[in-house]
């Protein structure tokens with residue numbers, strides 16, 4: 016079988032990774048490429064496995080997203096409905112077994128199948144209460160979701176009003192592929208409503224940019240004027256909803272800012288590792304997946320960044 020080609024595309028998370036640390040970006044999008052193949056060299060394999068690590072907060076958030084997607088898929092497909100308590104109980108069991116698998120380091124054998132927690136990889140000693148608080152947080156977020164008006168509204172939506180449910184999707188901008196993943200979207204009278212579930216504190220500006228990108232995608236995908244689209248961040252930790260809209264006269268500047276950001280990254284597509292500097296300061300290193308392999312920490316000839 017022909018090997019996959021690492022074709023350039025842009026996404027908000029890809030851009031955030033680059034702004035955090037260009038070398039981390041290289042490791043994630045280039046160093047890890049092909050690490051799934053049997054004959055991958057040791058370094059590539061290590062990048063690929065480390066790329067799958069997630070800190071406990073992200074792990075909790077992923078479990079919340081998965082549980083919501085699972086429940087909403089059942090509603091959409093008209094299958095048997097799951098009670099909120101059964102979904103919460105299943106999430107608790109999933110998290111327990113993921114935690115055990117991660118603690119045993121099974122992800123080094125199969126990182127796609129087994130959960131890989133950053134704290135386990137880097138031997139961070141956490142008291143049991145801290146892990147319990149992480150799991151409780153995920154379950155509380157689910158309770159908030161299942162008792163919300165938003166969930167009641169979704170559960171009673173006609174099937175033909177559903178548009179997307181965490182599907183990985185893309186649109187074209189200036190000939191470039193831009194990836195997006197909407198947690199949920201539905202038709203709302205003449206417009207569209209998009210939802211993004213958050214399980215922790217989110218940077219306002221970053222969230223606005225992310226949601227504005229979703230609005231651009233939705234306008235193109237379903238041919239609806241952007242001013243008729245609303246994107247709602249439902250923060251399940253705070254039980255609050257924040258709305259984002261973009262006016263027609265903002266569209267051009269929004270597109271331009273994405274094109275400029277994407278062009279900057281596109282120029283670096285395929286260039287060597289040395290062209291990606293280490294983060295200027297050590298703040299992003301504190302939670303970086305690649306601490307084990309980064310030359311800042313593991314090379315006598317280390318680049319000081």
Ligand code: SF4
Nearest residue numbers: 036039294300303309
């Ligand atoms: S350890 Fe620090 S410098 Fe190295 S890749 Fe990670 S964030 Fe960048």
